[in-house]
Amino acid sequence: MPEWMSFAGRKLLRLITLLVAVAIFSYTLISLSPIDPVDAYIGADMLLISPEQRAQIAARWGLDQPPLARFIAWARELAGGNFGTSLIFNRPVLEIIGERFIASLGLMATAWLVSGLLGYALGILAGARPGSLLDRAVRLYAYILASSPSFWVALLLLMAFSVGLRWTPICCASPPGLLPEEVTLAHRLHHLILPAITLSIVGVANMALHTRQKLIEVLESDYALFARAQGATTRDLVRHHGLRNVALPAITLQGASLSELFGGAVLVEQVFTYPGLGEATVQAALRSDVPLLLGIVFFSAIFVFAGNTLADLAYRLVDPRIRIGAATP
Amino acid sequence: MSTLTETPAPMRAGPAPRPWQLNRRQRTLLTIGLCLLALSAVLAGAWLIGDDGLATNLAARNQPPSLAHPFGTDWLGRDMLTRTLHGLSLSLGVGLLAAVVSAVIGAALGLLAATLGGAADAVITWVIDVFFSLPHLVLLIMIAFTVGGGTIGVIVAVALTHWTGLARIIRAEVLQLKSAHYVQLSARLGRGPLWVARHHMLPHLLPQFIVGLILLFPHAILHEAALSFIGIGLSPHLPAIGIILAEAMRYLATGSWWLALFPGLALLLAVTAFDVLGEQVRDVIEPKQSQG
Amino acid sequence: MLQVQGLQVSFTVYTQGLRQRRLTVITDLDVTVRAGEVVAIVGASGSGKSLLAHAILGILPHNAELGGSISFQGKPLTQARKEALRGRAIALIPQTVAALDPLMPVGEQVRLAALRGGVPAAGAREVVAASFARYGLAPEAARLHPFQVSGGMARRVLVSTAVVGQARLLIADEPTPGLHPEVVTETLGHLRELADGGKAVLMITHDIEAALRVADTVAVFYAGTTVEQAPARDFAGGGEALRHPYTRALWRALPSQGFVPLPGAQPAPDALPPGCLFADRCPLVTAACRVARPPARELRGGTVRCIHA
Numbered sequence: 001m002p003e004w005m006s007f008a009g010r011k012l013l014r015l016i017t018l019l020v021a022v023a024i025f026s027y028t029l030i031s032l033s034p035i036d037p038v039d040a041y042i043g044a045d046m047l048l049i050s051p052e053q054r055a056q057i058a059a060r061w062g063l064d065q066p067p068l069a070r071f072i073a074w075a076r077e078l079a080g081g082n083f084g085t086s087l088i089f090n091r092p093v094l095e096i097i098g099e100r101f102i103a104s105l106g107l108m109a110t111a112w113l114v115s116g117l118l119g120y121a122l123g124i125l126a127g128a129r130p131g132s133l134l135d136r137a138v139r140l141y142a143y144i145l146a147s148s149p150s151f152w153v154a155l156l157l158l159m160a161f162s163v164g165l166r167w168t169p170i171c172c173a174s175p176p177g178l179l180p181e182e183v184t185l186a187h188r189l190h191h192l193i194l195p196a197i198t199l200s201i202v203g204v205a206n207m208a209l210h211t212r213q214k215l216i217e218v219l220e221s222d223y224a225l226f227a228r229a230q231g232a233t234t235r236d237l238v239r240h241h242g243l244r245n246v247a248l249p250a251i252t253l254q255g256a257s258l259s260e261l262f263g264g265a266v267l268v269e270q271v272f273t274y275p276g277l278g279e280a281t282v283q284a285a286l287r288s289d290v291p292l293l294l295g296i297v298f299f300s301a302i303f304v305f306a307g308n309t310l311a312d313l314a315y316r317l318v319d320p321r322i323r324i325g326a327a328t329p
Numbered sequence: 330m331s332t333l334t335e336t337p338a339p340m341r342a343g344p345a346p347r348p349w350q351l352n353r354r355q356r357t358l359l360t361i362g363l364c365l366l367a368l369s370a371v372l373a374g375a376w377l378i379g380d381d382g383l384a385t386n387l388a389a390r391n392q393p394p395s396l397a398h399p400f401g402t403d404w405l406g407r408d409m410l411t412r413t414l415h416g417l418s419l420s421l422g423v424g425l426l427a428a429v430v431s432a433v434i435g436a437a438l439g440l441l442a443a444t445l446g447g448a449a450d451a452v453i454t455w456v457i458d459v460f461f462s463l464p465h466l467v468l469l470i471m472i473a474f475t476v477g478g479g480t481i482g483v484i485v486a487v488a489l490t491h492w493t494g495l496a497r498i499i500r501a502e503v504l505q506l507k508s509a510h511y512v513q514l515s516a517r518l519g520r521g522p523l524w525v526a527r528h529h530m531l532p533h534l535l536p537q538f539i540v541g542l543i544l545l546f547p548h549a550i551l552h553e554a555a556l557s558f559i560g561i562g563l564s565p566h567l568p569a570i571g572i573i574l575a576e577a578m579r580y581l582a583t584g585s586w587w588l589a590l591f592p593g594l595a596l597l598l599a600v601t602a603f604d605v606l607g608e609q610v611r612d613v614i615e616p617k618q619s620q621g
Numbered sequence: 622m623l624q625v626q627g628l629q630v631s632f633t634v635y636t637q638g639l640r641q642r643r644l645t646v647i648t649d650l651d652v653t654v655r656a657g658e659v660v661a662i663v664g665a666s667g668s669g670k671s672l673l674a675h676a677i678l679g680i681l682p683h684n685a686e687l688g689g690s691i692s693f694q695g696k697p698l699t700q701a702r703k704e705a706l707r708g709r710a711i712a713l714i715p716q717t718v719a720a721l722d723p724l725m726p727v728g729e730q731v732r733l734a735a736l737r738g739g740v741p742a743a744g745a746r747e748v749v750a751a752s753f754a755r756y757g758l759a760p761e762a763a764r765l766h767p768f769q770v771s772g773g774m775a776r777r778v779l780v781s782t783a784v785v786g787q788a789r790l791l792i793a794d795e796p797t798p799g800l801h802p803e804v805v806t807e808t809l810g811h812l813r814e815l816a817d818g819g820k821a822v823l824m825i826t827h828d829i830e831a832a833l834r835v836a837d838t839v840a841v842f843y844a845g846t847t848v849e850q851a852p853a854r855d856f857a858g859g860g861e862a863l864r865h866p867y868t869r870a871l872w873r874a875l876p877s878q879g880f881v882p883l884p885g886a887q888p889a890p891d892a893l894p895p896g897c898l899f900a901d902r903c904p905l906v907t908a909a910c911r912v913a914r915p916p917a918r919e920l921r922g923g924t925v926r927c928i929h930a
C-alpha cells in the first residue's frame with residue numbers, strides 16, 4: 001500500500017474515533033445536565049404543545065428507552081447527517097453552521113495567516129539575538145498580549161478606531177439596512193478589517209514566543225555549533241539552518257492554533273457583533289439551542305482536526321526524514 | 330605569548346554586570362515578592378476601599394477619570410475604581426478556586442493514570458485527547474451551559490477543563506520516576522510503595538504541582554472573565570471583571586472609554602503577575618542554565 | 622603551529638534555589654601541535670576534553686570562562702582572532718553526523734563550509750566535487766541527507782567539511798566512535814595523510830590504540846590536566862619509557878599489553894584533591910605528592926606532572 005494511503009487511512013480512522021468520542025462525551029454531558037432534552041427541543045413552542053404531542057416526541061426520540069439505546073439512536077441520526085433543527089433560527093443546524101462558517105472564514109483565514117507569518121518573523125528576529133532591544137520588545141509584546149483577554153483588546157480597538165477615529169464600522173459584517181445583494185466587497189472588507197486585526201495581533205504572541213524559543217534551541221544545537229566552528233555568523237546560521245529547522249515545529253503549532261483561533265473568534269465576533277460561527281455559538285448557549293450547540297461542538301472538533309491534519313501533511317512535505325524515509329524504506 | 334583571561338564568545342551575553350545590580354537569585358526572589366505584594370494589594374484594596382463607591386450616585390454619572398474618581402464613574406455614578414477592585418478580587422477568587430480544583434483533579438488523574446496503568450490509563454489519556462480536540466472555549470461554553478451557567482457553572486467549567494496539562498505532566502513525571510534507577514532500587518530493598526511515594530515521588534512531584542498550579546491561575550482567571558463577558562458566567566448581580574467589561578461594551582458608543590480601559594488593564598496586570606510569579610518560582614526550583 | 626598552556630575552562634552554573642556555583646572542568650591543560658604532526662589528546666570519555674576544541678575555536682557556551690593561554694602561528698589566539706580564523710585557518714572535524722543540519726543535503730553543507738572557509742562562491746561547487754572525489758564519495762551522495770548516510774560515509778563527509786576551507790590546523794574530535802575496524806583505519810589514514818601534507822592535526826580521543834596508530838605525540842588527559850606529553854614511540858614494551866604512572870597504567874590496561882586494570886575512578890571536577898590529582902590511585906604515592914599539584918616539567922623529550930617520575 002502506498003505510504004500516503006496508509007497515512008490517509010490512519011487519519012480517517014482517527015477522525016472517526018474522534019467523532020465517536022465527542023458524541024459519547026457530549027451525550028454524557030447533556031444527559032447529566034438538568035436540561036430536559038424534549039423541553040430543549042421544543043424551546044419557545046412549549047406553550048403550543050399538548051402533553052400528548054410531548055409524549056409523542058419523547059417516544060420518537062426513544063426517551064422511554066434505556067440510555068444506551070437512546071445514545072445509539074441519537075448517534076445514528078448524527079451519522080446520517082441529521083443534526084436537527086436550530087431552535088433560534090428554525091432551520092437545519094447544518095445549514096446554519098455552513099452559512100455562519102462562510103461568514104467567519106474570511107475573518108479566521110486572515111487572522112490565521114497574518115498571525116502565523118508575523119509571529120514567525122518576529123520570533124526569528126527576537127530569537128536570533130536574545131537579550132537585544134528587539135528581543136525584549138517582542139517578548140514584552142507577546143507576554144502582554146498573552147495575558148490580555150482578547151475581548152478586551154477588541155473593545156479597546158473598537159473604542160479607538162470605530163468610536164474615536166471613526167475609521168471602521170462599529171458592528172456587523174456589512175452596513176446595516178443594506179440588502180445582501182447591495183453589499184459590495186469593499187463593504188465586506190471594511191467590516192472585516194478591525195476584527196481580523198484584533199484576532200491577528202492576539203494570535204501573534206504564541207507563535208512569536210514559540211518560534212523564538214525554537215530558534216534559540218537551534219542556535220545552541222550541535223549543528224549550529226559546528227557551523228560556528230566553520231566560521232558562520234549568526235545571520236548565516238539563521239538563514240541556512242534556523243529558518244528551516246524552526247519551520248517544522250512552527251507548522252505543527254500553526255495547525256494546532258485553529259483551536260485557539262476558534263475561541264478567539266467566538267469572543268471577537270461577540271464584541272464586533274459579527275454574524276459568524278462564534279457569535280452563533282454564544283447565541284446557542286445563551287438561548288439553550290441544544291441542537292445548534294451540539295452541531296457546533298462537532299464542527300469545531302472537525303475544524304481542529306483539519307488544522308492538525310493539514311499541519312501533519314505540510315510537515316511531511318517539508319521534512320526530508322519523512323519525505324525520503326517513507327519513499328525508500 | 331600573552332596570558333589571557335577572558336569571557337569567551339559573548340554571543341548572547343548581556344551587558345556586563347554592574348556592582349549595584351542584584352544577582353539572579355536576588356532578582357528572582359524580589360520579583361516573586363513584588364508579584365505577591367501586588368496581588369495581595371488587590372484583595373486588601375477591595376476591602377480597604379469599602380462598598381461606598383458601589384452606591385448609585387446619579388449626581389456623578391459618566392464622569393471621566395478625575396482625582397475623586399481615578400477610574401471615572403459609570404452611568405449610575407458608581408465609582409469605577411471601587412467596582413474594579415471588587416470585581417477583580419471576585420474574579421481572582423473564582424479563578425483561584427477553579428484553578429485549585431482543577432490542579433487537584435489534574436494531579437489525581439495524572440497519578441492514577443501512571444500508577445494504575447492499563448484501562449485506567451487508557452481512559453484518562455482518552456479523555457485528555459478528547460479535551461484537546463475541541464477548542465477550549467467551546468468546551469467551556471458547553472460545560473458551563475450543561476451545568477446551567479451562573480457562578481457554579483463557571484467554576485465547574487473552568488475546573489473541569491484546565492486539568493489536562495497538569496495531568497499529563499504529573500503522569501509523565503511519575504512514569505519517569507517509576508523507572509528511575511534509585512526508585513527501583515528502593516523497591517528491591519523492600520521499601521513499601523508508600524515509603525517510595527513519600528521519599529522519592531513527593532519531593533519531585535510537589536514542585537511540579539505548585540508551579541503547574543500557579544501557571545493555571547492566569548488561564549483560569551482569563552477564561553472566567555471570558556465566560557462572564559459573553560454572559561454564560563457570573564450573573565450580572567455579581568459584578569466580576571467580565572461583567573463590568575460586558576456592560577462597558579454597551580456604553581462604548583457614548584465614548585466612555587474609561588469604563589473598559591481600566592478594569593481590563595487591572596485584569597491584565599493581575600494575570601501578568603500570576604504568570605511572572607509562576608515562571609520565577611519554576612526558575613527557582615529548576616534553573617535554566619541558558620539564562621545568564 | 623598551536624600552543625596551549627595552562628588552559629582552564631570553568632562554568633558558572635545555577636543549582637536549585639538559583640545559587641551560583643563555579644565548576645572547573647579543565648584545570649591545567651598543555652599541548653603543542655606542529656605542522657606535519659598528529660598530536661593525540663587521550664582521556665576518558667566524558668572527561669571534558671572536547672572542550673579543548675571548543676576553547677580553541679571560541680565556541681564555548683556563554684556561561685564558560687577561559688584561563689591560560691592559547692597561541693596560534695606564534696600569536697595569541699584572542700576571541701576576535703578565533704572568530705576570524707575558524708573555518709579558514711582552523712577547522713573542526715566533529716564527532717558524529719549530529720553536527721550536520723538534519724534537514725539539509727550533505728553536499729550543500731560541505732559547500733556552505735567551503736564558503737565559510739573563504740572559497741569564492743563561483744568555485745565552491747568544484748571544490749566540493751573535488752573533495753568528494755578525493756574521499757571516494759559518489760557525486761550522488763551530495764544529495765543525501767544526514768540521516769541517510771552510513772557511518773563510514775559520514776566520516777568522509779565530515780572530513781570533507783573540514784578540508785574544503787584549506788585550514789592549516791585540523792581538530793578531530795573523537796574521530797573513531799564505535800566504527801567498523803576498516804572505517805577506523807580509513808579515518809586514521811585520512812588524518813595521517815593530512816598531516817603528511819603539511820597540516821597540523823590535533824586528535825581528541827578516548828581510544829589510545831587508535832591514537833597510537835597515527836599520532837606522533839600523545840598527550841594524556843586526567844581529571845582536567847595533561848599529566849604527560851610523550852612521543853608515540855615511548856609506548857612500547859612494558860612502558861618503561863613512559864613518564865607518568867597514569868600513562869603507564871593506561872598502557873598496561875590495553876588488551877594487547879596484558880589488560881591490567883586500574884582500580885578506582887577519576888576525581889569529580891568539583892572534588893579535586895589539593896595535591897597530585899592521581900594520588901589516590903597511584904602505586905608510587907608518597908606524602909610529598911599530596912602537598913601541592915606537581916608542575917609540568919621537561920623529561921626525556923616529553924613533559925610530565927609527577928614529582929617522582
Ligand code: SF4
Pocket residue numbers: 866867897898899900901903904905906907910915926927928929930
Ligand atoms: S606525583 Fe606522586 S601521586 Fe602523583 S603521579 Fe607522581 S608519584 Fe603518583
